[in-house]
Amino acid sequence: MERDGTSGISVGELGERGVLARVLAELGPAERASLGPGDDCAVLAVDGELVVTSDTMIEGPDFRLAWHDGFALGWKLAATNLSDVAAMGARPTALTVALAVPHETPVSFLAQIAEGLDAACRALAPGCGVVGGDLGRAPVVSAAVTALGELGGRDAVTRSGARAGDVIAYAGELGLAGLGLSLLFAESADPDGTAHARGVPALWERHPEALAAQLAPAPPIPLGTAAARAGARAMMDVSDSLSIDAERMARASGIAIALESALLETAFGSQDGAEVPLAAMLTGGEDHGLLAAFPPEIELPVGFHRIGEALALPVPPPAGGAATLLLDGARLEPRGWDPFTVRLPGA
Amino acid sequence: MERDGTSGISVGELGERGVLARVLAELGPAERASLGPGDDCAVLAVDGELVVTSDTMIEGPDFRLAWHDGFALGWKLAATNLSDVAAMGARPTALTVALAVPHETPVSFLAQIAEGLDAACRALAPGCGVVGGDLGRAPVVSAAVTALGELGGRDAVTRSGARAGDVIAYAGELGLAGLGLSLLFAESADPDGTAHARGVPALWERHPEALAAQLAPAPPIPLGTAAARAGARAMMDVSDSLSIDAERMARASGIAIALESALLETAFGSQDGAEVPLAAMLTGGEDHGLLAAFPPEIELPVGFHRIGEALALPVPPPAGGAATLLLDGARLEPRGWDPFTVRLPGA
Numbered sequence: 001m002e003r004d005g006t007s008g009i010s011v012g013e014l015g016e017r018g019v020l021a022r023v024l025a026e027l028g029p030a031e032r033a034s035l036g037p038g039d040d041c042a043v044l045a046v047d048g049e050l051v052v053t054s055d056t057m058i059e060g061p062d063f064r065l066a067w068h069d070g071f072a073l074g075w076k077l078a079a080t081n082l083s084d085v086a087a088m089g090a091r092p093t094a095l096t097v098a099l100a101v102p103h104e105t106p107v108s109f110l111a112q113i114a115e116g117l118d119a120a121c122r123a124l125a126p127g128c129g130v131v132g133g134d135l136g137r138a139p140v141v142s143a144a145v146t147a148l149g150e151l152g153g154r155d156a157v158t159r160s161g162a163r164a165g166d167v168i169a170y171a172g173e174l175g176l177a178g179l180g181l182s183l184l185f186a187e188s189a190d191p192d193g194t195a196h197a198r199g200v201p202a203l204w205e206r207h208p209e210a211l212a213a214q215l216a217p218a219p220p221i222p223l224g225t226a227a228a229r230a231g232a233r234a235m236m237d238v239s240d241s242l243s244i245d246a247e248r249m250a251r252a253s254g255i256a257i258a259l260e261s262a263l264l265e266t267a268f269g270s271q272d273g274a275e276v277p278l279a280a281m282l283t284g285g286e287d288h289g290l291l292a293a294f295p296p297e298i299e300l301p302v303g304f305h306r307i308g309e310a311l312a313l314p315v316p317p318p319a320g321g322a323a324t325l326l327l328d329g330a331r332l333e334p335r336g337w338d339p340f341t342v343r344l345p346g347a
Numbered sequence: 348m349e350r351d352g353t354s355g356i357s358v359g360e361l362g363e364r365g366v367l368a369r370v371l372a373e374l375g376p377a378e379r380a381s382l383g384p385g386d387d388c389a390v391l392a393v394d395g396e397l398v399v400t401s402d403t404m405i406e407g408p409d410f411r412l413a414w415h416d417g418f419a420l421g422w423k424l425a426a427t428n429l430s431d432v433a434a435m436g437a438r439p440t441a442l443t444v445a446l447a448v449p450h451e452t453p454v455s456f457l458a459q460i461a462e463g464l465d466a467a468c469r470a471l472a473p474g475c476g477v478v479g480g481d482l483g484r485a486p487v488v489s490a491a492v493t494a495l496g497e498l499g500g501r502d503a504v505t506r507s508g509a510r511a512g513d514v515i516a517y518a519g520e521l522g523l524a525g526l527g528l529s530l531l532f533a534e535s536a537d538p539d540g541t542a543h544a545r546g547v548p549a550l551w552e553r554h555p556e557a558l559a560a561q562l563a564p565a566p567p568i569p570l571g572t573a574a575a576r577a578g579a580r581a582m583m584d585v586s587d588s589l590s591i592d593a594e595r596m597a598r599a600s601g602i603a604i605a606l607e608s609a610l611l612e613t614a615f616g617s618q619d620g621a622e623v624p625l626a627a628m629l630t631g632g633e634d635h636g637l638l639a640a641f642p643p644e645i646e647l648p649v650g651f652h653r654i655g656e657a658l659a660l661p662v663p664p665p666a667g668g669a670a671t672l673l674l675d676g677a678r679l680e681p682r683g684w685d686p687f688t689v690r691l692p693g694a
Contacts, residue, residue, distance in 0.1 A: 034396065034503075035503060035505065038599075039435070039503075039505050039506055039507075039583070040400060040431040040432075040434040040435055040506070040583055040584050041398035041399055041400040041431055041432060041434070041435045041437070041494075041496070041503070042398065042399050042400070043396050043397070043398050043435070043498070043503045044396060044397045044398075044399065045396055045397075046393045046396070046397050049381065049390050049391060049392055049393070050390070050391045050392075050393050050397060050495075051388035051389065051390050051391075052388055052389050052391065052441065052443055052478065052479060052493070052495065053387060053388040053389070053443070053479060054443040054444070054445045054479060054480055054481050054491070054493055055445065055481045056445040056446070056447045056481050056483040056485075056489070056491065057483075058447045058483055058484060058485040058486075058489065060484070060485070060486065061447075061483065061484040061485070062483060062484075084387040084388055085387075085388060087387040087388070088386070088387055088388045088390070090388070094399065096399055096400070096401040096493055097401065098401045098402065098403040098445075098491040098493075099403070100403045100405045100408075100489065131399065132399060132400060132401060133401055134401050134402045134403050134491075136403040136404075136405055136408060136409060137405060137407070137408040137409075138403075138405040138407070138408070138485075138487070138489060139405075139407065139486055139487055140485070140486055142403070142405065142447065142485060142489050144401070144403065144445040144481075144491030146399070146401055146443055146445075146493035147388075148397075148399065149388070151390070156381075156382060156386075156388070156390045158382065158386050159386055159387070160386075236386070236387055237387050252385075
């Protein structure tokens with residue numbers, strides 16, 4: 001992104017009202033909204049109970065402008081929040097977006113973010129759209145998205161409903177996003193970890209799947225309601241890593257989750273033509289696929305792959321006792337992403 | 348706020364999970380939530396249509412830690428969003444909060460923010476509570492709040508429904524918050540505008556009303572549904588200034604708004620014992636009271652004060668023609684707050 005104004009007028013030059021008009025022009029309607037942006041609130045119809053989730057992405061720790069253009073950033077903001085809605089078994093209906101940016105940010109960059117948000121809604125969750133938001137000033141690009149969805153009369157699928165004997169299944173890309181981040185740090189960052197854009201075009205050429213998964217992920221949103229209808233007992237979005245989030249589901253449900261490497265490798269060893277090692281699947285993070293527990297007698301919805309099973313506690317030897325996460329029968333230590341304890345170069 | 352760790356453990360030391368546990372302990376339940384924080388989404392019941400709004404507050408342009416402690420910041424975050432919900436004629440039911448803070452921020456500061464959010468919900472909008480959120484890293488304290496409310500079967504009151512002949516009325520504090528900001532810049536900031544905490548206790552002693560209005564405002568949230576039930580035709584939250592927001596309502600409704608200084612001075616010249624000049628009422632900003640248009644035959648709900656009337660366009664001479672905002676019959680230029688064009692010292 002250019003912030004020097006050569007690529008166009010900045011938000012500081014145009015002022016809030018003008019920027020909003022430019023940004024709103026990029027946004028299509030949301031099917032369930034009877035009133036969209038422009039008033040104090042948007043107004044939405046809701047069928048059944050409502051689900052709601054919020055997420056922040058901050059330039060530096062969460063993304064780097066050398067790698068992300070505005071469109072990809074908007075797309076990723078939408079996709080990562082839509083997947084939280086899908087993980088409850090709900091249908092996403094609306095997003096609100098609070099953006100705060102430096103004074104010198106080009107207005108065109110904000111318009112690209114809006115385009116990316118809108119395109120992701122149309123592609124991943126048709127009928128959903130941006131219904132409102134806010135624009136402010138910050139020292140770095142800061143975005144907070146809230147996603148809303150409706151349950152259509154069904155109960156929400158939480159992370160705490162898995163029972164011993166359930167099939168553990170996963171839908172979506174797995175490990176690719178983490179590989180993409182590793183590749184970007186290896187080939188598009190200075191030795192001190194500062195991101196630059198020089199290596200990015202070559203990486204897109206050589207590793208399009210991993211870069212797309214990292215920069216503009218496409219989680220399987222409609223599979224959230226499909227899993228709920230099929231009878232999923234527990235479900236969650238895998239954002240920090242499969243091992244961390246499977247362990248969370250196990251603890252919340254009071255069971256252990258036993259993953260099988262053979263199942264993981266068969267289903268996810270090759271994704272869109274890219275080879276993905278087992279370690280990347282377990283620890284990569286930012287996958288935003290759906291991890292679910294289904295009763296064993298249920299046929300998995302198309303798109304879900306069996307990757308293990310739920311065991312009663314305590315787990316028998318050799319893993320034994322209080323282990324809540326296993327791989328091929330041995331205790332597995334969860335590893336992945338914590339924004340406050342993981343020290344990323346350049347962050 | 349101390350960020351050097353002497354006042355306690357930092358978020359970087361404790362890690363995301365520990366911080367969340369500490370913060371969630373401060374939050375009471377929301378009446379309409381069947382599932383609160385801890386899963387991918389919260390789950391809410393909704394009576395009638397849903398209203399939703401988002402707002403960001405960033406350290407620097409929007410608040411200064413020398414003036415705001417965590418509790419006041421949390422309180423203001425809640426209050427300013429609740430007033431947007433009230434302005435639609437809706438009852439606030441839930442907030443989500445996305446916070447991003449520097450690594451070295453004390454965990455106790457985040458716990459105070461949560462306490463302030465919770466206390467404001469209980470005081471201003473009983474039954475409403477924080478149902479979810481997100482915690483991330485940022486170079487400065489960055490907060491985005493989304494507020495949800497329900498219309499209980501009524502239509503939303505927008506800013507575009509005022510008609511010629513309507514009574515224009517206002518409820519809440521007016522001009523005090525802007526006075527508070529001016530006092531803080533005059534007595535608790537260095538000559539270059541950098542905020543410091545030294546003058547703050549003396550200001551609280553001498554100008555408690557203005558400081559409270561600026562740092563921890565208490566908008567009249569229940570008057571939103573009261574106005575809707577009474578038949579308000581248009582309503583909005585006054586956030587940028589009475590003159591700016593009245594002009595917005597006039598434009599959206601296709602009428603002119605004629606304010607009367609005598610009515611403003613009678614109703615708002617002395618608030619909680621503080622003298623408020625007319626200029627502060629018109630241009631102060633951050634009032635978060637409710638501006639509404641009522642049909643002339645309706646008795647105003649208690650708490651609303653008549654401040655003017657809606658006129659048909661074009662406005663007759665001497666103001667004449669396309670003027671959409673008048674004071675005592677003369678054209679009034681809207682003035683107030685735009686985060687990108689107003690250059691505050693220290694921002």
